[in-house]
Amino acid sequence: MKQRIMTAIIFGIVYLGCLFIHPVPFSILVTAFAVIAFYELLAMKGVKSTEFHSIVGFIFVASLVLKPLWDNYIVSVSALKMLVILLIFLFASIVFTKNRITFDDIAYLFLSAFYIGFSFSLLTTARFHELWLVLFIQIIMWVTDSGAYFVGRAIGKRKLASHISPNKTIEGSIGAVVVALIVAMILYMLVPSQTIHSFGGLLFITLIVSIFGQLGDLAESAIKRHYDIKDSGKILPGHGGIFDRFDSLLFVLPILYVFHFLG
Structure with missing residues (x-):
């Protein structure tokens, strides 16, 4: 640790x-x-x-x-x-x-x-x-990861995708989204954005980042299971490889591009 x-x-x-x-x-x-x-x-x-x-x-x-x-x-x-x-x-x-x-x-x-x-x-x-947009997306991603971990450990009982990642729970996943929404609203009130013009837009982009970020993490876990490896690399001690660290972000960014938040 x-x-x-x-x-x-x-x-x-x-x-x-x-x-x-x-x-x-x-x-x-x-x-x-x-x-x-x-x-x-x-x-x-x-x-x-x-x-x-x-x-x-x-x-x-x-x-x-x-x-x-x-x-x-x-x-x-x-x-x-x-x-x-x-x-x-x-x-x-x-x-x-x-x-x-x-x-x-x-x-x-x-x-x-x-x-x-x-x-x-x-x-x-x-x-x-826009610097703030990158920072916002990254913070929501980090908050989602932390929220899923801590909420899952506290009250998690039902497995989210046991065939792919046995430690992830439905309660942890939902809790992560809730925590991400709370943090997003706080950030929205503190820092203005050139890209996110409304509260509805804020909720939309937060839900995309949080929900699809978790899906991206599961997708990468499925790839690693297919090739029977634990981590994509060893460059980051205790964390695995770069693909391990950016799996969620890589999955989310193209979706934000489709909805014209990026590009």
């Missing part, structure tokens, strides 16, 4: 420090996270990170996450064109490796690269638009 707390403190200081300083250092930090998370996903399936198609995936992930930086300071790049280029290179790798790399391999890599790259790029984009 001591190691877990120390890791959380150090990680929090670095993450929040870059978040507050400026969008550029934050974008660089998030790009590093994205590359590590992509590496962890490759490792889950036993894909070598030194393979040609893996290297192409790394370049794509980093480029996509840094896209907001390019758009603001260098030149605007189409995310769709980047996606098409990735797909072409991956299909070409089947030919050049004489079928040593299969369609299943590139399908897994393509989905992983797109999911990691696109989701993290939304985080960097949001930082360029």
Whole structure:
């Protein structure tokens, strides 16, 4: 527990420090996270990170996450064109490796690269638009995790998804949403937002972050169970890997994008 707390403190200081300083250092930090998370996903399936198609995936992930930086300071790049280029290179790798790399391999890599790259790029984009929104989403995510843990330990009895994560309870999940709503209302009264213009909008975005954040956590747990691993990595002592720490956020950000809160 001591190691877990120390890791959380150090990680929090670095993450929040870059978040507050400026969008550029934050974008660089998030790009590093994205590359590590992509590496962890490759490792889950036993894909070598030194393979040609893996290297192409790394370049794509980093480029996509840094896209907001390019758009603001260098030149605007189409995310769709980047996606098409990735797909072409991956299909070409089947030919050049004489079928040593299969369609299943590139399908897994393509989905992983797109999911990691696109989701993290939304985080960097949001930082360029509004610091408070990124901080709000992150706080609600942290509050949801803590609320689920403490409420679940206190009154949790009914299992939420025992086949995936046996320690999570329905009571903990509901309690997490309630705690998230309370904290969101307090933040809304203290700090004005350029994106959230109404109380109804506040409730909507909070429910999305809290409910779908928990779903994202369960989805990542299901992936790890499929590949029979406990953690996605070991880079964060006591917490696992980067994918473990950002699983909920990666799931939520695309949904917020669909509802025009991000992008």
